[in-house]
Amino acid sequence: MSVARAERLVNLVLCLLSTRQYLTADRIRSIVPGYTDAANQEAFFRMFERDKAELRDLGVPLETGRHSAFDPEGYRIARRDYELGEIDLEPDEAAAVALAVRLWESPELTGAAHGALVKLRAAGVDVDQAAPSIVEPKVRANEPAFGPLLAAVHAGRVVGFDYRKQSAPEPERRTVEPWGVVSWRGRWYLVGQDRDRAAPRCFRLSRVVGIPKATGRDGAVRRPEGVDLLHYVAGDQDTAPQSAPARVWVALDRAHGLRRRAKAVETMDLDGETGEVMEIDLVYPNSAASWIAGYGPDVVVLEPESLRAHVHQLLAGAAGEAR
Numbered sequence: 001m002s003v004a005r006a007e008r009l010v011n012l013v014l015c016l017l018s019t020r021q022y023l024t025a026d027r028i029r030s031i032v033p034g035y036t037d038a039a040n041q042e043a044f045f046r047m048f049e050r051d052k053a054e055l056r057d058l059g060v061p062l063e064t065g066r067h068s069a070f071d072p073e074g075y076r077i078a079r080r081d082y083e084l085g086e087i088d089l090e091p092d093e094a095a096a097v098a099l100a101v102r103l104w105e106s107p108e109l110t111g112a113a114h115g116a117l118v119k120l121r122a123a124g125v126d127v128d129q130a131a132p133s134i135v136e137p138k139v140r141a142n143e144p145a146f147g148p149l150l151a152a153v154h155a156g157r158v159v160g161f162d163y164r165k166q167s168a169p170e171p172e173r174r175t176v177e178p179w180g181v182v183s184w185r186g187r188w189y190l191v192g193q194d195r196d197r198a199a200p201r202c203f204r205l206s207r208v209v210g211i212p213k214a215t216g217r218d219g220a221v222r223r224p225e226g227v228d229l230l231h232y233v234a235g236d237q238d239t240a241p242q243s244a245p246a247r248v249w250v251a252l253d254r255a256h257g258l259r260r261r262a263k264a265v266e267t268m269d270l271d272g273e274t275g276e277v278m279e280i281d282l283v284y285p286n287s288a289a290s291w292i293a294g295y296g297p298d299v300v301v302l303e304p305e306s307l308r309a310h311v312h313q314l315l316a317g318a319a320g321e322a323r
Helices: 003-018 025-031 041-057 091-104 107-122 131-135 146-155 229-236 285-293 305-322
Strands: 062-065 074-077 158-163 172-184 187-194 199-204 208-215 244-251 263-270 273-282 299-303
Touching: 003 025, 003 041, 003 074, 025 041, 025 074, 041 062, 041 229, 146 158, 146 172, 146 187, 146 208, 172 199, 172 229, 187 229, 199 229, 244 263, 285 305, 299 305
Parallel strands: none
Antiparallel strands: 062 074, 158 172, 158 208, 172 187, 187 199, 244 273, 244 299, 263 273
């Protein structure tokens, strides 16, 4: 990517992230540095379409909408979808990010960012003062599957891995033609063609068990033209999650955090220790597995079996690392 285009994309992100309004394409052309160089309206629209596609490929969640039925369509970036968690990287990866931050803090980029915001305000756009700090690198890439999957995408190779679905007690083997790895609301997802299902699918990296392995020759996988990776991930989240009941045994006077969210139904001895059987509704059982495992022997999952198996696997893994 050329330096000019990279600067234009940074300016576009700043513009759409800084405003609470939907900005039309014409207004974006007039206030975002880099678009004024377009020879005519047609050249601008070609440039703008390429930039939108590039940002979506990078996982930047562009929103389209109107302030009223009489307004033309506009664009913005919702901060709630753009923000990620805190940095959680290996030492060598953290060093690379530190270099990127130093580049971001260079006079060239900070000056361009400041100039873009000044121009936004001068154009009457309602600018969010905190927007520039949000654009700085804030990356969470601690899933072991992240590196191998990203490498498979870049190499264009088929990848195989074990994947734990929310409703299944045991992981299933999946073979995928990877199209890309994107972030959505602080989580990472792989999007690609699932050979076992013969259909496009997205996979949350935190549910991948073990290290994925690439197979086949380089360049064997090509992403289809016009595929919007973020659309697959966002579309997969459209259905409102349904809570699922779980039954757990909790030792007496232990695990008070869990007790506050659960209801005791009976007293029961387990391995010679007295405790209570409690019922709790879990919206995201896979995420809750890590939370429950954190209580160690004070909490034992009785059902469902899928949650019981997941917690057992987490505890077994922790015991192995301790040894």
